[in-house]
Amino acid sequence: MASSSSPAHADSHPAHLQHHFVSSEQQFDAAKMGMWLFLVTEILLFAGMFVAYTVYRVWYPEVFVQSSTLLNPWLGGLNTLVLLGSSFTVALSIHFIQNDNRKGLIINLALTMAAAIAFLVVKYFEYTHKFHLGVFPGEHYSYSEVAGPYVAQFFSIYYIMTGIHGLHVIIGIGLFIWLTVRATKGHFSSAWYTPVELVGLYWHIVDIIWIFLFPLLYLI
Amino acid sequence: MSATTLTTRDATPPPVHYLNHDKSLKSWLLTLDHKRIGLMYLVTVATAFMVAGVLAMLVRYELINPGMDIMTAETYNKVFSMHGIMMVFLFIIPSIPAVMGNFVLPMHLGAKDVAFPRLNLASYYIFVAGGLLVVGALIVGNVDAGWTFYTPYSSRSSDSVLFMTMAVFVAGFSSILTGLNFIVTVHKMRAPGLTWNRLPLFVWGIYATSIVQVLATPVIGITMVLLFFERLLGIGIFDPALGGDPVLFQHFFWFYSHPAVYIMILPAFGIISELIAVFSRHPIHGYRFVALSSVAIAFLGFLVWGHHMFVSGQSAISAVIFSLITYLIGIPTGVKMFNWVATMYRGSIWLQTPMLYALSFLFLFAIGGFTGIALGVLALDVHLHDTYFVVGHFHYVMMGGTVIAALGGLHYWWPKITGKMYNEMLGKIAAALIFVGFNITFFTQLVLGTQGMPRRYYDYLPRFETMHEVSTYGSWILGAGLFIVLFYLLASLFRGRTASSNPWGAATLEWTHATSPPDPHNFHQTPIVSRGPYDFHLLSEEFGDGHATQEIADTRETQPG
Ligand code: HEM
Ligand SMILES: [Cu+2]
Numbered sequence: 118m119a120s121s122s123s124p125a126h127a128d129s130h131p132a133h134l135q136h137h138f139v140s141s142e143q144q145f146d147a148a149k150m151g152m153w154l155f156l157v158t159e160i161l162l163f164a165g166m167f168v169a170y171t172v173y174r175v176w177y178p179e180v181f182v183q184s185s186t187l188l189n190p191w192l193g194g195l196n197t198l199v200l201l202g203s204s205f206t207v208a209l210s211i212h213f214i215q216n217d218n219r220k221g222l223i224i225n226l227a228l229t230m231a232a233a234i235a236f237l238v239v240k241y242f243e244y245t246h247k248f249h250l251g252v253f254p255g256e257h258y259s260y261s262e263v264a265g266p267y268v269a270q271f272f273s274i275y276y277i278m279t280g281i282h283g284l285h286v287i288i289g290i291g292l293f294i295w296l297t298v299r300a301t302k303g304h305f306s307s308a309w310y311t312p313v314e315l316v317g318l319y320w321h322i323v324d325i326i327w328i329f330l331f332p333l334l335y336l337i
Numbered sequence: 338m339s340a341t342t343l344t345t346r347d348a349t350p351p352p353v354h355y356l357n358h359d360k361s362l363k364s365w366l367l368t369l370d371h372k373r374i375g376l377m378y379l380v381t382v383a384t385a386f387m388v389a390g391v392l393a394m395l396v397r398y399e400l401i402n403p404g405m406d407i408m409t410a411e412t413y414n415k416v417f418s419m420h421g422i423m424m425v426f427l428f429i430i431p432s433i434p435a436v437m438g439n440f441v442l443p444m445h446l447g448a449k450d451v452a453f454p455r456l457n458l459a460s461y462y463i464f465v466a467g468g469l470l471v472v473g474a475l476i477v478g479n480v481d482a483g484w485t486f487y488t489p490y491s492s493r494s495s496d497s498v499l500f501m502t503m504a505v506f507v508a509g510f511s512s513i514l515t516g517l518n519f520i521v522t523v524h525k526m527r528a529p530g531l532t533w534n535r536l537p538l539f540v541w542g543i544y545a546t547s548i549v550q551v552l553a554t555p556v557i558g559i560t561m562v563l564l565f566f567e568r569l570l571g572i573g574i575f576d577p578a579l580g581g582d583p584v585l586f587q588h589f590f591w592f593y594s595h596p597a598v599y600i601m602i603l604p605a606f607g608i609i610s611e612l613i614a615v616f617s618r619h620p621i622h623g624y625r626f627v628a629l630s631s632v633a634i635a636f637l638g639f640l641v642w643g644h645h646m647f648v649s650g651q652s653a654i655s656a657v658i659f660s661l662i663t664y665l666i667g668i669p670t671g672v673k674m675f676n677w678v679a680t681m682y683r684g685s686i687w688l689q690t691p692m693l694y695a696l697s698f699l700f701l702f703a704i705g706g707f708t709g710i711a712l713g714v715l716a717l718d719v720h721l722h723d724t725y726f727v728v729g730h731f732h733y734v735m736m737g738g739t740v741i742a743a744l745g746g747l748h749y750w751w752p753k754i755t756g757k758m759y760n761e762m763l764g765k766i767a768a769a770l771i772f773v774g775f776n777i778t779f780f781t782q783l784v785l786g787t788q789g790m791p792r793r794y795y796d797y798l799p800r801f802e803t804m805h806e807v808s809t810y811g812s813w814i815l816g817a818g819l820f821i822v823l824f825y826l827l828a829s830l831f832r833g834r835t836a837s838s839n840p841w842g843a844a845t846l847e848w849t850h851a852t853s854p855p856d857p858h859n860f861h862q863t864p865i866v867s868r869g870p871y872d873f874h875l876l877s878e879e880f881g882d883g884h885a886t887q888e889i890a891d892t893r894e895t896q897p898g
Binding site for chain 1: 430433448449450451452454456492513517518521524525526552554555556558560562563566567570572573574579580581582585589722743858863
């Protein structure tokens, strides 16, 4: 690689700047644009499920109204509050690192992580309760109190949508662990905190998707 | 006159370049260099192409006579399914973007690399994982639902659908990440002076493709997830026996798969624009139209999926609307065709192998496009749907369009990629064989279709026999042509003449500012761009008198190499 050094390459540059970028600004802009595009694909992924939801809801509105009574709006509401809170703490963590407050960053990352775990715990109780009743997706549905054609479709859609959303929450927890480790090692500062910002964006999307799922599945 | 600096022009290869600066296996498998990643893709998708190609030859051979020739009906179903799945998901979708896009795009932009080199490497391994899942499906057996996986057959017939849906999901994820990487690269990594109006048309093609990759692929992703759970848990979204709706699957599938045909063809348009400009030595006529029509096609492509479902029981009104929008796509496509022809009309044509492929493309893609319009006509489609006419149509577009353009691009960039010239004489012979073989194989299929031969059938009436026979012979000529290409390209690595930095006298940055093969970081100095990609007259001004023409004369004298 010796011969590859060129004038454009030889300038001294900060440690976080990768060699193929000219400036930190270019690197940050690129990362942010990449993340936004990725989030667009995430929304489109869920859009497929929203379309399936819409189609079946339009076809069988009464079945959907009836089935949704099996979901507990209080637990769903609690989870909504939990996620909204975590969106706030994640925003705070970015705010703190922008002001070089590393402790604030770490505390808020931990709070966000705690909220994410709380969300999953609530979800766990919701799921197991339904499994207990025999409320399974599709052909395994066996709950006789609320039955009839297409009830199973509602729960297929419910489990797939909330399941994939839950998977995103789990991925989020992994990302927060990673950020916290790096933060304790002092990798971030007001000069460079791109990963914090990008994970924050990701987490907002996870939150927003839930904000749509909650009323569609639990309330209407 | 400009701040650009010319790197070496002499024929001795640079001592250190991206191929030899570190030769260890690890340096390849963990490379972050877009050029090496492009080459790894080349080897991988070429392998997929060869395997799928052999399967195609077997399908064709089975159909040479009615009744059983070499395989049973069950095997036949598996072989044609595997052929389609591998060709579509493991070869043609990644082919040009992942191979040529990776190698050429950053160089076209005057950049050192794509925006996210690590993501780029990850996309490659994700793609490989997708390929391995396809192999897994093969081992589990019974892949016989075709590449379209129509439900409920696919979700009931076999367990391999579990592997297949995952494979498509995973390969799709790789495609999304590649597209995302390219979009950001085009936006953020352009060299100083490289305005949008100065982008090579290949970049425009890849850019438009990337938009489709990012916006359409998540839909097939979720469709595959739903199909996966349909098979695993019987969730009843698509299976009518469980209260689901199979037509919903078709909507989902084609909402991705029609745009996907533009993932396949838009990069090909990009290559053809480069080839026609360089080998006619004339700037592309109507540059802006050619550039923006790619973007227009990308967006219109999202609105026409229903033309695959004219006979699936959708409402008459939606059929009419889908038919109308389908015609609309012909307009930007036609604009491109006319501009390419006009470029040649004004230019002075140099018939090297890449140009032969460009000319083949114009001819074959025109047939592909016209047959597409024919299928878009409602009344005709009711007659032609699921016949060999459709098979002929999409082969004219996918093989006659994309594969031919990819071959043209491969020949064009071969000297840059490897630093070697291939044998021009063999190149021309192979291009001719491929053209002739292709038409014999697939034109007969268009005719068969109009006569009523249904697609995907193992057996057929005796009156179709002659045509099938001819088609099979054609496939042998085609196969022979492709084999010759493989032979002399590999031979060139050992015996080929050393390529100069710009053997075609092209004006884009990878030729004018980089050695063949390029430096590990592409350019010795970041280029500063002060002219368009096809300003051939400025090129000689910039690099001293007769730069381009001298290079070409050198190449001509020593032909065949
Ligand atoms: C641009 C590249 C194109 C590619 C790669 C392509 C590919 C394909 C493929 C693979 C199929 C068969 C689908 C199946 O397996 O069922 C198909 C069918 C069809 N194509 Fe294209 N196509 C292209 C362009 C066009 C154009 C330009 C039009 C019309 C203007 C068109 C109209 C149609 C129609 C209407 C069908 C449905 C035929 C039927 O199943 O009855 N295509 N195409
Ligand atoms: Cu289509």
